[in-house]
Amino acid sequence: NAGVMQNPRHLVRRRGQEARLRCSPMKGHSHVYWYRQLPEEGLKFMVYLQKENIIDESGMPKERFSAEFPKEGPSILRIQQVVRGDSAAYFCASSPSTGGDTEAFFGQGTRLTVV
Amino acid sequence: AQSVTQLGSHVSVSEGALVLLRCNYSSSVPPYLFWYVQYPNQGLQLLLKYTSAATLVKGINGFEAEFKKSETSFHLTKPSAHMSDAAEYFCAVSGRNFNKFYFGSGTKLNVKP
Numbered sequence A: 001n002a003g004v005m006q007n008p009r010h011l012v013r014r015r016g017q018e019a020r021l022r023c024s025p026m027k028g029h030s031h032v033y034w035y036r037q038l039p040e041e042g043l044k045f046m047v048y049l050q051k052e053n054i055i056d057e058s059g060m061p062k063e064r065f066s067a068e069f070p071k072e073g074p075s076i077l078r079i080q081q082v083v084r085g086d087s088a089a090y091f092c093a094s095s096p097s098t099g100g101d102t103e104a105f106f107g108q109g110t111r112l113t114v115v
Numbered sequence B: 001a002q003s004v005t006q007l008g009s010h011v012s013v014s015e016g017a018l019v020l021l022r023c024n025y026s027s028s029v030p031p032y033l034f035w036y037v038q039y040p041n042q043g044l045q046l047l048l049k050y051t052s053a054a055t056l057v058k059g060i061n062g063f064e065a066e067f068k069k070s071e072t073s074f075h076l077t078k079p080s081a082h083m084s085d086a087a088e089y090f091c092a093v094s095g096r097n098f099n100k101f102y103f104g105s106g107t108k109l110n111v112k113p
Helices: none
Strands: A006-007 A008-011 A019-024 A033-038 A043-050 A053-056 A065-068 A074-080 A090-095 A110-114 B004-005 B009-013 B019-020 B022-025 B032-037 B044-050 B055-058 B064-068 B073-078 B085-095 B101-103 B106-112
Touching: A006 A090, A008 A019, A019 A065, A019 A090, A019 A110, A019 B101, A033 A074, A033 B101, A043 A074, A043 A090, A074 A090, B004 B085, B004 B101, B009 B019, B019 B106, B022 B073, B032 B064, B044 B055, B044 B064, B044 B073, B073 B085
Parallel strands: A008 A110, B009 B106
Antiparallel strands: A006 A019, A019 A074, A033 A043, A033 A090, A043 A053, A065 A074, A090 A110, B004 B022, B019 B073, B032 B044, B032 B085, B055 B064, B064 B073, B085 B101, B085 B106
8 A cells, every 4th residue: 555645756937837746645544635835834724625525724815725636646746937936845745534633645845945 | 712732843862862852732621632743745643632631641652741731741751762753742732622723833753873
């Protein structure tokens, strides 16, 4: 059973371009979470999705950021018109159920650099 | 509201010495608490979790943590540090309903030979 797969591992974008980050959850997991880790900081919650539904997006910036988890295929975190401040590591996690005591499995992250 | 504070952004111990990484939490409901480890350029790996069963929780690689409600703490310990323990450690609290983690800012553990 493969772990949570994120790609690409590293992504370089120029200011104003779009960044698309992909996350394939573990097999059998229908709950996906995105976190952002700024340099020298802990991870900050961005969004929680179940198949085709956004459950909680309280951590998402109001503009330029969007997330989806379609019925088929990976979850996508999309950042439009990237700025230098978007440079960070973006981690995806998945879990098999929704309980707060359930272990979440993390991917290796996508490190976005905006130049 | 939930939050986590990790005291000490960097901790350095000698190989074989006790490891103590501090975590204090704030939660308006009985919390679920987690310790994760992150190796360079890797994702997070679960070390252990507290889910309101035993207050002393044993995890992988010889780590354990004790939930102390009166002190709102969940400190991580290991009796004898190994070089392979050098990594960054994150304490997290989650909501009751789903895995919305609130992470501390992390503690980087350095192990000296």
